[in-house]
Amino acid sequence: MISREEFTQVKEETLAYFKKANIVLTDEEIDRIEVADFGLNRINEFGLQLIEYVNTERCCAKDLVLLPHQTCPEHLHPPVKDSPGKEETFRCRFGTVYLYVPGPETTNPKATIPVDKQHTFTVWNEIVLNEGEQYTLEPNTPHWFQAGEEGSIISEFSTKSTDENDIFTDEEIKRIPVVK
């Protein structure tokens, strides 16, 4: 569980990223920025900050912020009831993002993972997203991503988000806890 002090610190950093990128949020949106530490209490290594703009039955849009070298852990979006699962497009708005998906393992990947967590990262086909570049993920595809040294801002365009259905490779991650 992230502490109040850490939450405040990370939220301030997140707001600075949005400001730098000229992304304007309403006061109501600033109040509900999510800081997710995935229950690991290692926010600077494993975490994700985001604002969700819309999430209807049919589509969803968010802007994500990653701090320098911060990693969103490996997960997938499985089929749920009548839906084939969440389809996601990641568009890099600022900085560089290293995205990993199934496929041939990239030699000398740019992202690094602490030794104690390496077993929870199983896909190592690297896709580099510079500013203005994007990638669309089919449902049910394992993926994870890490920011470069400047951190990054990513627009996520997707079908409906149902975070409670996401499946993380790391069994220590039970759900996405959010401290607000």
Added chain:
Amino acid sequence: MISREEFTQVKEETLAYFKKANIVLTDEEIDRIEVADFGLNRINEFGLQLIEYVNTERCCAKDLVLLPHQTCPEHLHPPVKDSPGKEETFRCRFGTVYLYVPGPETTNPKATIPVDKQHTFTVWNEIVLNEGEQYTLEPNTPHWFQAGEEGSIISEFSTKSTDENDIFTDEEIKRIPVVK
């Protein structure tokens, strides 16, 4: 039909808006920016510029640019086959947008329409979107929008776009012609 000279001029203005807003496009995207004059040949009054980032069977995202006081004409997105029709969220990223939807007619609306085209605008319930503000439209809802004096940039998050199915109130508009 828009002339090559007008197209080039409007595209340059569009790129300047994206640059001012720190929105980075790839060269491939710059090449396929759409300038739509809706076949009316009055681009500074009735027109829309946009880049489509993604448009799959399930969802779509675009950034739209409107020049100062430029209007996207009234239209709706009808049910098509198994789909209830396109659902759209407009998020104002820069400038001010005046969006009009069904409901009580707003007295003294901010947008103005040339007299000869007023009969093609039938909904006058005004929603003002300043930077960071947004509005979600259900399918099959007539709507139109006009930029304020600074012009505007709007992110559109939606279900699949099928422009050929859009129904415009103005019968002079047959489809969305695009000069590239």
